[in-house]
Amino acid sequence: MDTTALKECAERLFASDALTSVVLVTAFEAGDPLVLSEPAADYTPTAPADLFLVKLLVGPGNPGPPGAPSTSGGIGIEVWLPTREAWNGRIHNIGGLGGYDGGDHSSPTQVGWFYAALTAGGEGAVAASTDSGHASRDAAWVMGPDGSPAGQLWIDFSHRAQHEVAVKTKALATAYYGTAPSYCYYEGASTGGRHGYQLAQKYPEDYDGIIALLPTVNFTEWALACLYRRLVVERDLGGIELTEEQMDLVSNAAIHASDVVGGEHLGYIFDNESCHYDPTRDPNVLCVSDGGNSSSPHCVTKAQAAAINKIWYGVTADGSAPDPEVDNGVSTTLGDRLWYGLTRGTSLYVAYFTKRDPRMREVLRAASAAGNASGSEQAALILQDPAIAGPSFENQSGDGQGRWREMSYERLAEAFDLGLEMDSMLADVSSNSPDLSAFKARGGKFLSWHGWNDESIPVQSTMRYYDAVAKSMGGVDAVRTFFKLYLVPGGGHMSPHGTSNEDANPPAVGGGQFYRLLVDWVEGGVEPGRVEIESPLPAPDHATQPIYPYPQKAVYVSGDPRVASSYVSSSPA
Numbered sequence: 001m002d003t004t005a006l007k008e009c010a011e012r013l014f015a016s017d018a019l020t021s022v023v024l025v026t027a028f029e030a031g032d033p034l035v036l037s038e039p040a041a042d043y044t045p046t047a048p049a050d051l052f053l054v055k056l057l058v059g060p061g062n063p064g065p066p067g068a069p070s071t072s073g074g075i076g077i078e079v080w081l082p083t084r085e086a087w088n089g090r091i092h093n094i095g096g097l098g099g100y101d102g103g104d105h106s107s108p109t110q111v112g113w114f115y116a117a118l119t120a121g122g123e124g125a126v127a128a129s130t131d132s133g134h135a136s137r138d139a140a141w142v143m144g145p146d147g148s149p150a151g152q153l154w155i156d157f158s159h160r161a162q163h164e165v166a167v168k169t170k171a172l173a174t175a176y177y178g179t180a181p182s183y184c185y186y187e188g189a190s191t192g193g194r195h196g197y198q199l200a201q202k203y204p205e206d207y208d209g210i211i212a213l214l215p216t217v218n219f220t221e222w223a224l225a226c227l228y229r230r231l232v233v234e235r236d237l238g239g240i241e242l243t244e245e246q247m248d249l250v251s252n253a254a255i256h257a258s259d260v261v262g263g264e265h266l267g268y269i270f271d272n273e274s275c276h277y278d279p280t281r282d283p284n285v286l287c288v289s290d291g292g293n294s295s296s297p298h299c300v301t302k303a304q305a306a307a308i309n310k311i312w313y314g315v316t317a318d319g320s321a322p323d324p325e326v327d328n329g330v331s332t333t334l335g336d337r338l339w340y341g342l343t344r345g346t347s348l349y350v351a352y353f354t355k356r357d358p359r360m361r362e363v364l365r366a367a368s369a370a371g372n373a374s375g376s377e378q379a380a381l382i383l384q385d386p387a388i389a390g391p392s393f394e395n396q397s398g399d400g401q402g403r404w405r406e407m408s409y410e411r412l413a414e415a416f417d418l419g420l421e422m423d424s425m426l427a428d429v430s431s432n433s434p435d436l437s438a439f440k441a442r443g444g445k446f447l448s449w450h451g452w453n454d455e456s457i458p459v460q461s462t463m464r465y466y467d468a469v470a471k472s473m474g475g476v477d478a479v480r481t482f483f484k485l486y487l488v489p490g491g492g493h494m495s496p497h498g499t500s501n502e503d504a505n506p507p508a509v510g511g512g513q514f515y516r517l518l519v520d521w522v523e524g525g526v527e528p529g530r531v532e533i534e535s536p537l538p539a540p541d542h543a544t545q546p547i548y549p550y551p552q553k554a555v556y557v558s559g560d561p562r563v564a565s566s567y568v569s570s571s572p573a
Contacts, residue, residue: 001027006052006081006176013175014056019074020168023055024108034117037109045114048121052081054172057106058164062133062144062152068396069140070150075161076105076131078112079169080120084177088124091169091181092515093162095188095195095212096132098494100139100377101157103131126181128169132161132191138392139377145396147384149425158427159198162186166199166206183522187515189213189494190457193448197465198431200446200483204439209522211514214450214457214493217465218339219429220378220419222457224412225339227375227404228315229348231412234405235319236307241368245298247348250279250308251500254344257282262561267504267541268490268497269345270556272452273331277344278324279305311348314341314458317413332464338416340458345499350455352495355502367392371402379404379412382419432465434472436483445521446483447514447528449547451491453498459487466550476551484528485550496536507533507545532564 007025014020028034028047035044056077064071081087094116097103105112113129120127133156134141144150166184174180186207188196196212216222233241258275259266269275279285280302286292287299300308306321313321313329315338321329329341342348354361372390377400380389386398388407393400423430439446450462466485470476490506492498497506510533520526534544543562546554552569559566 001029001050001052001083003027003052006054009176010054010172013171019059021057023057023076023106025052025054027052028117030121034111034114036107036111043114045118048118049086049124050083051117051121052083053111053117054079054081055106055108056168058168060152062150064145065396068145069134069136069394070142070144070153072134072141072153073106075133075156075164076103076107076112076135077128077161077165077168078105078116078130079126079128079172080117081126081173081176082120082124086124087126087173087177089179089182090123090125091173091184092119092123092125092127093165093169093184093186094119094127094129095162095186095192096130096190097137098190098192100136100142101132101191102134102137102141103129104135105129105131106135125185126169126173128165130161130165132157139389140393140395142377142381143386143395143397147386147395147397149381149422154425154429155427158429158431159195159202160427162195162199163203163206166203183208183519185209185211185515185518185522187211189215191216194219194431196446196448200436200439200444201431201433204436204442204444207444209445209518210447211518212446212448213514214454215431215448215462216457217431218461219431220382220423220426221339221416221430222461223375223378224415224419225315225341225375225458226456227373227379228339228412229311229342230373230375231404231407231409232307232310232319235409236303236310239405242300242304242308242348243298244349244351244354246300246304247308248351248500249296249298250285250300250305251345251348253277253279253282253285255499255501255504258344261556262559262566264561266506266543266561267501268453268499268506269343270489271553272343272345272489273328275330275344276324276328279308308348310341312341312344313337315339315412315416317409319409330460332460332467338413340460342455342458343452345501346453347455347492347498347500350493350495351500351502352492352497371405372400373402373404376400376402376404378419379407379415382415382422383411432468434465434468436469437473440473440482444482445518447486447518447521448484449486449488449491449509449514451488451493451498453490454493455495455498456493463487463550480549486531486547487550487553488533488547489545503540505535505537505539505541505543507543508536509533510536530569
């Protein structure tokens with residue numbers, strides 16, 4: 001495959017753009033390992049078709065001392081292009097990895113991320129991804145050497161990087177193929193999902209259709225809520241963490257108490273809103289020494305059961321939680337909460353992945369034992385004290401010392417308040433503007449889904465955002481004409497399911513299913529409504545089930561509860 005024409009095209013195209021440089025132009029033939037001079041450590045797929053790769057670096061970047069995580073030459077972008085004969089006329093760009101993003105997109109020796117290449121080769125679309133402006137895959141970049149927010153990096157991470165991806169892929173595709181793309185799509189999950197929401201809010205002309213899944217909208221609240229879950233253990237349990245077996249015992253008890261549909265246990269909770277399970281009243285999980293019936297080494301004390309109730313309820317300024325019978329925490333109304341908790345039945349330690357990947361389990365255990373905690377970096381930035389972050393956090397103004405463990409509930413509440421005030425300094429990373437009128441006016445279509453058992457991002461946050469859009473833009477009926485949100489019982493965070501039940505096999509959104517729905521909606525005018533999903537495995541308990549656009553939900557009427565025809569919508573479309 002000759003890269004000469006594409007290299008000349010890219011260099012000519014960006015020659016007048018002082019902020020954009022061409023880092024690399026190369027080619028891969030079908031079957032070639034997707035590596036440059038330095039292969040990835042763990043996973044190396046092969047090219048599914050003949051592909052070209054163009055690496056770009058878009059400035060101005062973030063200045064600073066060499067080696068500092070916040071020092072950056074700019075936004076790294078990888079654009080994967082099919083041959084002229086294979087191009088289907090579309091752009092299908094891919095969102096970030098998750099969390100605080102990062103990658104090797106600007107490196108001439110490594111491939112930053114493979115998914116865009118697999119998308120381009122599998123579909124024949126131009127596909128691109130970005131590192132969001134920094135190579136660091138953790139949160140070390142968030143703070144400049146003086147301890148203040150790394151200004152340009154927050155702009156790039158919050159929204160600009162993904163906008164530049166859209167601009168650059170459109171320009172490169174038009175120049176190389178000699179015709180503009182017919183349709184442009186974006187798809188991302190987690191941080192990539194948040195980016196999708198930002199694109200619709202800030203750059204409505206970039207894409208004809210957007211798929212944004214399980215998004216980290218209200219980014220600061222999400223990060224601090226992750227830290228709260230660890231703080232409950234410090235404050236209420238003396239820093240002694242629950243074992244995986246204890247967490248499974250209680251979470252599986254919640255599932256068993258709430259998963260019956262049509263007289264059968266499904267193995268996951270179908271209706272989380274109706275689950276009020278309270279482990280402090282369940283003698284089968286409480287230790288005999290605490291008045292329970294369990295003599296298992298994995299039983300829990302009343303203090304441990306109460307701590308789990310707090311994690312399920314969500315963040316409060318004093319670490320309190322109401323009686324689950326009164327408020328199970330599922331409502332989108334915050335009330336006295338600062339943010340949401342995880343729903344009952346959700347794995348409290350990402351069981352789906354850790355039970356299948358011992359290396360991940362050991363990495364997570366080591367990080368926890370060292371004093372690292374998700375969200376502590378955001379707290380350190382907001383409270384201007386790098387020592388709050390975990391020991392892996394390094395900064396010229398001071399390194400992390402795990403001082404988050406000393407925080408009170410009241411101090412965390414202060415961080416919530418200050419974080420809201422700082423959002424403009426962090427380039428509107430909350431990504432929660434409800435005004436999508438410009439995206440609607442240009443004819444854009446938006447699809448989103450979120451799992452009820454997301455182990456990282458409480459599903460209520462996405463529901464809350466959709467409610468705000470509906471309130472701002474004339475009601476649900478007006479919003480559904482261009483924006484639909486689906487909620488998936490049992491659905492996890494970028495996993496087939498997020499429950500604590502190892503044997504669960506709930507129906508899940510299939511690979512590419514929502515993209516096909518979006519293309520049909522954008523290009524054919526076929527508006528999605530009831531969507532049927534099925535269990536990813538043939539056994540155990542394979543099932544099909546419908547999901548409906550929020551706030552509709554599936555309601556069981558009669559028949560086999562594992563067959564989609566047994567359900568109808570809770571309200572007319």
